[in-house]
Amino acid sequence: MKSTLLSSSLLISLLAVSASLRAETYNLQMTGTILSRTCEVENETQTVDIGKFSASDFTSTGSVSAQKAFDIKLTGCDASVSGVVIRFSGTADKDNSRLLALSDGDNMAKGVGIEIIDNKSWILIPINFDGVPAYSLTPGADNTLTFALRYKSTQDVVVPGNAAAVMYFDLQYQ
Numbered sequence: 001m002k003s004t005l006l007s008s009s010l011l012i013s014l015l016a017v018s019a020s021l022r023a024e025t026y027n028l029q030m031t032g033t034i035l036s037r038t039c040e041v042e043n044e045t046q047t048v049d050i051g052k053f054s055a056s057d058f059t060s061t062g063s064v065s066a067q068k069a070f071d072i073k074l075t076g077c078d079a080s081v082s083g084v085v086i087r088f089s090g091t092a093d094k095d096n097s098r099l100l101a102l103s104d105g106d107n108m109a110k111g112v113g114i115e116i117i118d119n120k121s122w123i124l125i126p127i128n129f130d131g132v133p134a135y136s137l138t139p140g141a142d143n144t145l146t147f148a149l150r151y152k153s154t155q156d157v158v159v160p161g162n163a164a165a166v167m168y169f170d171l172q173y174q
Contacts, residue, residue: 040076069148070149084172096152111154114165116148
């Protein structure tokens with residue numbers, strides 16, 4: 001009887017405590033997307049040597065050098081991937097925001113930026129531009145996107161020096 005009374009007292013005490021606690025319910029919703037495998041970029045880091053040019057080759061604002069092609073190779077593309085939008089990003093040139101600026105540093109050239117061109121359609125692709133049309137890809141196959149780089153003068157007088165820059169690219173698959 002003593003154990004029954006102790007158990008009953010404990011049960012009543014727990015019920016009294018739980019009755020004084022107040023529970024609140026909140027709603028948490030999660031969203032997300034499960035994607036199929038896209039493509040792998042064959043060379044995530046590349047160095048493109050545009051070439052050596054004389055400052056006198058740039059006779060006025062808007063003069064351009066010869067261009068240098070480069071490829072972005074996409075391998076192991078999934079069968080569901082049919083296109084890609086590419087966005088090139090980096091520091092925009094202060095005189096022409098459509099061009100990639102040269103890196104800061106000692107002995108850098110002045111008065112030029114780097115122009116990015118689609119090597120098939122010859123259309124200029126502005127740096128940091130979101131309106132580039134999608135490129136068609138062959139689903140389930142390796143694909144190569146070909147572009148070109150060239151120097152473009154942004155001032156009437158170009159000062160000779162190193163002409164290096166860093167550019168990034170993002171891929172959005174379709």
